[in-house]
Amino acid sequence: MGPQVAIDLGRIERNARRIVERCAQSGIKVFGVTKGTCGMPQVARAMLRGGVAGIAESRFENIRRLHESGIDCPIMLLRSPPISRVEEVVRTVDISLQSELAIIGEISRIAERLGRIHDVIVMVDLGDLREGIWPNDLLPTVEKILEMKGVRIAGIGTNLTCFGAIVPTKENLGQLVAHAYKIERLAGITLDWVSGGNSSSLPLLLDGGLPAGINNLRVGEAILQGGIETFRDEPWPGLEYDAFRLAGELIEVKLKPSMPIGESGFDAFGNRPLFVDEGDRLRGIANIGREDVIVESLTPINKGVRVLGASSDHLVLDVTEADPPLAVGDRVSFRMGYGALLTTMTSEYVEKAPMHDIADIPGRKMVSIIAEPQSAPILARHDIGSRFEAMDYDVVELADASRPPAGLIRLHSGKDRRAAYQALAAAARSTHSLGLIWIDSIAALMPEAGEDEEMAETSVLSRVLGLGGRQDALQPQLSPENVVLVGLREAHPTEAKILKETRVSVFTMAEIDGSGMRDVMREAIRIASSGTSGFHVSYSPTATEMPEWAPGAGGITVRETHQAMEAIALSGRMVSMDISSVAAELDPRIGHETVNFVMSAFGKRIL
Numbered sequence: 001m002g003p004q005v006a007i008d009l010g011r012i013e014r015n016a017r018r019i020v021e022r023c024a025q026s027g028i029k030v031f032g033v034t035k036g037t038c039g040m041p042q043v044a045r046a047m048l049r050g051g052v053a054g055i056a057e058s059r060f061e062n063i064r065r066l067h068e069s070g071i072d073c074p075i076m077l078l079r080s081p082p083i084s085r086v087e088e089v090v091r092t093v094d095i096s097l098q099s100e101l102a103i104i105g106e107i108s109r110i111a112e113r114l115g116r117i118h119d120v121i122v123m124v125d126l127g128d129l130r131e132g133i134w135p136n137d138l139l140p141t142v143e144k145i146l147e148m149k150g151v152r153i154a155g156i157g158t159n160l161t162c163f164g165a166i167v168p169t170k171e172n173l174g175q176l177v178a179h180a181y182k183i184e185r186l187a188g189i190t191l192d193w194v195s196g197g198n199s200s201s202l203p204l205l206l207d208g209g210l211p212a213g214i215n216n217l218r219v220g221e222a223i224l225q226g227g228i229e230t231f232r233d234e235p236w237p238g239l240e241y242d243a244f245r246l247a248g249e250l251i252e253v254k255l256k257p258s259m260p261i262g263e264s265g266f267d268a269f270g271n272r273p274l275f276v277d278e279g280d281r282l283r284g285i286a287n288i289g290r291e292d293v294i295v296e297s298l299t300p301i302n303k304g305v306r307v308l309g310a311s312s313d314h315l316v317l318d319v320t321e322a323d324p325p326l327a328v329g330d331r332v333s334f335r336m337g338y339g340a341l342l343t344t345m346t347s348e349y350v351e352k353a354p355m356h357d358i359a360d361i362p363g364r365k366m367v368s369i370i371a372e373p374q375s376a377p378i379l380a381r382h383d384i385g386s387r388f389e390a391m392d393y394d395v396v397e398l399a400d401a402s403r404p405p406a407g408l409i410r411l412h413s414g415k416d417r418r419a420a421y422q423a424l425a426a427a428a429r430s431t432h433s434l435g436l437i438w439i440d441s442i443a444a445l446m447p448e449a450g451e452d453e454e455m456a457e458t459s460v461l462s463r464v465l466g467l468g469g470r471q472d473a474l475q476p477q478l479s480p481e482n483v484v485l486v487g488l489r490e491a492h493p494t495e496a497k498i499l500k501e502t503r504v505s506v507f508t509m510a511e512i513d514g515s516g517m518r519d520v521m522r523e524a525i526r527i528a529s530s531g532t533s534g535f536h537v538s539y540s541p542t543a544t545e546m547p548e549w550a551p552g553a554g555g556i557t558v559r560e561t562h563q564a565m566e567a568i569a570l571s572g573r574m575v576s577m578d579i580s581s582v583a584a585e586l587d588p589r590i591g592h593e594t595v596n597f598v599m600s601a602f603g604k605r606i607l
């Protein structure tokens with residue numbers, strides 16, 4: 001996979017909505033700025049769903065992209081065009097920010113020729129020293145513009161924190177409002193807009209210091225990045241970070257010294273790099289480079305990973321402490337600063353993947369626990385939540401169960417095997433194809449009693465596979481060739497016949513004794529994973545021989561059960577799990593052991 005930016009449109013929409021709603025309370029309309037994404041139409045539409053009054057852009061190419069995708073909201077041009085392209089401004093945008101009389105004159109001339117009147121916002125420089133008319137020249141300039149027939153002064157505006165890093169204050173924005181009144185009084189016109197800057201004006205607004213009279217802000221960073229750069233000192237908790245994440249693939253992972261060997265000169269960019277000797281380190285190379293991104297503003301999301309540097313196409317990482325460990329072919333992901341965002345969105349080599357509500361953070365381990373009422377107290381007694389947290393899982397509650405974030409594993413717990421049906425049905429709803437590893441003493445393949453009867457414990461798998469011809473089978477998501485039974489000890493002749501006829505795979509106790517659990521699990525995982533997006537694990541404590549069960553019941557040993565669960569964890573392919581028999585009647589020691597098996601399946605290692 002090449003480098004990819006995953007774009008979470010849900011976050012962008014929610015950020016836009018929060019900002020729009022807060023601004024509305026102060027009589028401010030927000031234009032959403034999409035230039036950080038090269039005018040990506042999906043991003044503009046997410047902002048519009050969030051309620052922005054229009055879209056603001058700095059480049060024609062981006063505005064063309066928006067128009068071509070059918071976006072017909074008001075569009076504001078943030079930067080003056082070169083004189084040669086004035087006609088495009090007049091034809092394609094509704095309103096533009098302007099600060100140079102010569103260009104405004106040309107706009108007017110062409111607009112007149114086309115029989116139009118173009119709206120301009122006259123920019124005032126309040127000290128940041130990027131664009132804008134110096135305040136002393138403002139009125140004379142306005143007077144000249146008023147003589148032009150093809151333009152209308154729709155407002156005045158300013159831009160801060162872009163070049164001179166001058167922050168918006170009560171004073172400088174107060175001056176903007178004062179200039180607006182002066183223009184209205186002296187020129188006898190009414191201004192539609194007093195545009196008080198970009199994202200960097202939001203902290204002042206939240207503090208209650210934004211002067212009354214300002215009725216427009218042009219907001220990019222805070223919507224796209226959650227204000228991570230705008231609200232440096234005190235984040236706005238209502239906004240979400242990480243709407244954009246960059247991912248690449250590891251193309252080399254090797255143990256190498258941390259000091260380069262040989263005579264040192266200049267690197268590929270004319271710098272003399274300095275190195276610290278940390279001995280041998282495990283280094284990874286990702287297929288991302290300076291041609292794609294400003295690597296200095298990347299923050300690895302994978303735990304324990306450090307960025308060492310980059311050349312045009314190679315991003316060199318220290319992965320010695322990566323947790324979980326990383327290997328060639330694994331994906332590494334990064335959070336980006338605004339600079340990195342701009343470059344990745346501009347690089348032709350980076351794929352842009354708009355999505356909706358993607359995994360919170362790839363690499364973050366998440367579990368959601370769904371316990372039946374009889375089961376919940378037992379899980380609570382074993383403190384299952386804190387045990388997950390001790391293993392670095394986030395225990396989350398799903399708002400929308402049909403759209404779990406990628407990487408989340410669901411754990412269902414119920415008083416009997418019918419919990420497996422519920423768990424599998426939930427897993428099947430959120431994926432296109434699924435495998436099943438069924439670790440149990442029985443096959444649960446008995447024919448169903450009848451259409452109206454409640455499902456029996458012994459026919460759960462028949463129901464799942466649709467063997468009775470019922471409509472609520474979980475096909476096509478789960479097909480028999482991806483189903484494996486492990487640890488079978490008893491099968492009714494009817495079930496034996498069904499097993500022969502379907503393509504379900506079985507590893508009985510005899511086979512486990514013969515080949516060993518390790519080999520059996522390797523095969524089981526292969527079958528359940530082949531062509532699927534992962535597998536469900538269904539575990540019944542009756543599969544394991546425990547002293548508390550009736551003597552001589554047999555089954556796989558406690559050690560073998562752990563071995564099976566550890567193999568499952570190592571595969572990384574488990575998407576959900578259920579455990580049955582978890583109810584008050586269960587012997588507490590078996591309950592305790594069962595929870596230990598779950599922990600193994602979720603990656604707990606002895607060492």
Ligand SMILES: *Cc1c(COP(=O)(O)O)cnc(C)c1O
Binds near residue numbers: 078079198218221222
């Ligand atoms: C880029 C830009 C904005 C948006 O700035 P953010 O910091 O992304 O909110 C607003 N106005 C002008 C003139 C700009 O160039």
